[in-house]
Amino acid sequence: MSDFPPQHILIVGAGVFGLSTALSLLHNPTYNGTRITIIDSSPTLPNPSGSSVDANRIVRADYAHKPYAQLALQAQELWRDRSENAWGGEGRYHEPGFVLTAVADQDAYLAGALANVRSLAQEDKRGRIDLRKIQELHGRDEIRRATGYEGVSGDHGYANFNSGWANAEACVAHALRRIRTEGGDRVNIRPHTRVQSLLVSAAAAMECMGVKLATGEQIHADLTVLAAGAWTPSLVDLQGRCLATGQTMAFLDITQEEQDAMGNRPTIINQSSGMFIIPPRDKLLKVARHGYGYRNPVKIPMQTLRPGAATSGDLEVSVPDVGVPIPLEAEEALRGALRELVPHMADRPFVRTRICWYCDTPTGDFLITYHPAYKHLFLATGGSGHGFKFFPVIGDKIVAAIEGKVEPELAEIWRWRSEDELKEVMRSQGGGEEFIACADGSRGGPKGMLLAEEMKRKRGPTERKPAVAKL
Numbered sequence: 001m002s003d004f005p006p007q008h009i010l011i012v013g014a015g016v017f018g019l020s021t022a023l024s025l026l027h028n029p030t031y032n033g034t035r036i037t038i039i040d041s042s043p044t045l046p047n048p049s050g051s052s053v054d055a056n057r058i059v060r061a062d063y064a065h066k067p068y069a070q071l072a073l074q075a076q077e078l079w080r081d082r083s084e085n086a087w088g089g090e091g092r093y094h095e096p097g098f099v100l101t102a103v104a105d106q107d108a109y110l111a112g113a114l115a116n117v118r119s120l121a122q123e124d125k126r127g128r129i130d131l132r133k134i135q136e137l138h139g140r141d142e143i144r145r146a147t148g149y150e151g152v153s154g155d156h157g158y159a160n161f162n163s164g165w166a167n168a169e170a171c172v173a174h175a176l177r178r179i180r181t182e183g184g185d186r187v188n189i190r191p192h193t194r195v196q197s198l199l200v201s202a203a204a205a206m207e208c209m210g211v212k213l214a215t216g217e218q219i220h221a222d223l224t225v226l227a228a229g230a231w232t233p234s235l236v237d238l239q240g241r242c243l244a245t246g247q248t249m250a251f252l253d254i255t256q257e258e259q260d261a262m263g264n265r266p267t268i269i270n271q272s273s274g275m276f277i278i279p280p281r282d283k284l285l286k287v288a289r290h291g292y293g294y295r296n297p298v299k300i301p302m303q304t305l306r307p308g309a310a311t312s313g314d315l316e317v318s319v320p321d322v323g324v325p326i327p328l329e330a331e332e333a334l335r336g337a338l339r340e341l342v343p344h345m346a347d348r349p350f351v352r353t354r355i356c357w358y359c360d361t362p363t364g365d366f367l368i369t370y371h372p373a374y375k376h377l378f379l380a381t382g383g384s385g386h387g388f389k390f391f392p393v394i395g396d397k398i399v400a401a402i403e404g405k406v407e408p409e410l411a412e413i414w415r416w417r418s419e420d421e422l423k424e425v426m427r428s429q430g431g432g433e434e435f436i437a438c439a440d441g442s443r444g445g446p447k448g449m450l451l452a453e454e455m456k457r458k459r460g461p462t463e464r465k466p467a468v469a470k471l
């Protein structure tokens with residue numbers, strides 16, 4: 001960047017990636033003279049349709065890929081600070097544990113995660129992972145005992161009682177509050193502000209000069225950080241590096257007695273099916289799937305995706321569709337998970353369902369790097385269904401990456417991969433060269449589903465349609 005530090009940084013997206021970046025900039029003296037604008041299309045913030053906002057999100061260092069396990073441990077140290085203004089304060093973080101199960105022969109991720117948390121526990125001089133709280137579970141009875149649920153999912157696994165969950169919506173609200181308080185006049189947060197396209201100079205070396213809004217207004221910036229989650233690939237051509245995939249969840253009302261009984265249980269996820277249950281809060285139980293998801297392809301004009309380039313026609317991009325009911329396939333899968341774990345709740349009405357959108361990359365690695373085609377355009381996205389837990393630390397990494405100073409190991413996994421490398425990743429997953437599903441090894445359930453196709457499957461006349469939250 002010619003004029004560093006930038007005088008004005010524009011952040012598109014007020015989710016984990018955007019807000020964490022803003023906090024990091026505010027805490028970094030290099031940017032004391034920098035103005036920061038955060039814009040989000042949502043009329044209200046926290047954005048109820050954003051993937052950062054939900055009842056709860058799992059916080060775990062249980063990763064088959066060690067750099068994420070290490071980074072999660074750094075984040076966890078901050079989550080565990082329960083003082084009022086800290087990440088874990090005011091009930092934002094809880095640590096009742098995490099149980100990862102699988103069925104035999106589908107447990108590579110589980111084995112890798114267990115090996116990593118164990119070795120982290122042994123290596124960590126500061127005792128942030130207590131080895132005694134990690135227990136291998138050799139059969140269904142041991143799983144049942146570890147979770148406290150009446151039923152079982154998976155046939156073996158492990159429990160890590162060093163892991164927990166965060167109240168996601170409260171965390172986003174907390175970050176917004178801190179940015180407003182700490183940023184003062186330097187920061188401008190604008191909800192209801194939708195980017196239409198990037199603003200690009202006509203010069204040969206294309207330069208991103210900010211954004212053009214749906215209203216026609218232009219916002220100019222020296223650096224634009226695109227952190228628009230699952231919507232990012234519909235704002236600029238990422239050439240197959242990110243894919244919006246719809247993931248399903250449903251909520252059930254439970255009684256106070258059930259809340260008291262289940263509230264302190266660990267999260268349980270069956271890696272082979274992707275189905276999981278997080279401990280309930282406020283008498284609401286969530287059942288969900290960490291799967292390959294639904295694609296929702298639409299045509300977007302090339303001129304939007306590749307501003308400044310001499311192109312015409314459209315590109316097909318999967319985009320989030322919010323406020324739609326979950327397909328029958330998902331309802332059946334969610335009820336199946338309830339039947340396994342809490343059979344007496346399996347037929348209880350869903351009071352709310354939601355399709356929440358991941359911004360998936362082929363490998364499940366984040367995309368935190370400059371866009372190679374546009375100067376001054378930085379990408380902070382590709383959360384791939386696991387970005388939330390890094391809220392307290394990801395902004396520091398993004399700012400370090402903006403300055404070219406992020407640890408080489410992280411720069412390596414978050415880089416803009418070559419076309420050939422991507423094709424090789426896709427081929428190694430056995431599905432041809434087209435990127436249709438993330439294969440980071442943590443996903444379960446059916447692959448390659450299209451939202452429109454699944455929506456066509458009809459419910460029988462007696463089946464109740466689940467209520468949909470208009471999020």
Ligand SMILES: Cc1cc2nc3c(=O)[nH]c(=O)nc-3n(C[C@H](O)[C@H](O)[C@H](O)COP(=O)(O)OP(=O)(O)OC[C@H]3O[C@@H](n4cnc5c(N)ncnc54)[C@H](O)[C@@H]3O)c2cc1C
Nearest residue numbers: 013015016017041051052058195229231383386387388389
């Ligand atoms: C169902 C589900 C379960 C998950 N579970 C976990 C978990 O247990 N643990 C974990 O660590 N992670 C989890 N994740 C992943 C994690 O929540 C995400 O990786 C993370 O929240 C992504 O944050 P983000 O800032 O990239 O996106 P978002 O939070 O979606 O923020 C992007 C923002 O950009 C805005 N935007 C989009 N387009 C425009 C535009 N044109 N103009 C202006 N603004 C725009 C949107 O309105 C949105 O608010 C889960 C995700 C989902 C969907």
